[in-house]
Amino acid sequence: DGGITQSPKYLFRKEGQNVTLSCEQNLNHDAMYWYRQDPGQGLRLIYYSQIVNDFQKGDIAEGYSVSREKKESFPLTVTSAQKNPTAFYLCASTLTGSRDNQPQHFGDGTRLSIL
């Protein structure tokens, strides 16, 4: 079955530690996105990538980093510079180019907490 897989489902971070959240898709989608969801705040865009080896900052990129070395994979690193990392992190993907204006599809998220 095609879909978006996020792992792990739950993650704990110690003070001063970087942690990496995995997002893999087998939908052959071009673009991938990372969102952060906090209670009462909706989804806020962290980073997105429309093509391999290229990515753009979203609205809240500070304290986060990404890479896009493969079309299928878009890992997100939450660095120690992110002082309030506790949130639900969602990865999404979609088609672009001539098939533009397609909706985004989401994984089931990773819940990150501070120890």
Place this chain on the structure above:
Amino acid sequence: QKEVEQDPGPLSVPEGAIVSLNCTYSNSAFQYFMWYRQYSRKGPELLMYTYSSGNKEDGRFTAQVDKSSKYISLFIRDSQPSDSATYLCAMKNSGYSTLTFGKGTMLLVSP
């Protein structure tokens, strides 16, 4: 003024009721409109996807877009307890990759 406004709820209804969920927006360039359903501890699931003004129906769900009023709605007929979830509206410009989301409305359908 926020780009997309959505009442957070919770909206509580009895089973079988007709539910109306709404979003208003300020950016007249939005052309594509989506409704997502999100269960607790899960990712959003696409329910409806519409372009420009008009209605779209899929089973018990109807999405309505009124671009002149910058107002979109999702109607759920014969609501079921399994419809209890948070409903997110989202929209985008043509040619733009990113979406703008409402904050979501929590719906509770009691048996």
